[in-house]
Amino acid sequence: MTSLKNARRKDEGSMDIQGNQKVALFVLLAAVALSFVVMSLWNWLMPALFALHPISFWQALGLLLLSKILFGSFRGRRGSSMHWRGRMMERWAQMTPEERLILRRTHAR
Secondary structure, rough: OOHHHHHHHHHHHHHHHHHHHHHHHHHHHHHHHHHHHHHHHHHHHHHHHOOOHHHHHHHHHHHHHHHHHHHHHOOOOHHHHHHHHHHHHHHHOOOOOHHHHHHHHHHOO
């Protein structure tokens, strides 16, 4: 019985490693593909529109990573905005009617 549990744990562990390798390979391939897209778009549009020099694959990859650092994730962050909204709703629920009126007046468009 114990050896069966150990065998399952070992099997699950090897599947985790294989799964991690698949994810890493997918991320690598996605980065390469996105870099080629960025490079192609840059080399097609920027020289014609703004008289900028064409860029290499590595410069496109660097531009992609820089945009990730500056602007966050590529898939968007719905969770963080929803967290902010939840906190605001809690504050709103705890406010008195007078405080709500003051807040509305100060943030009126």
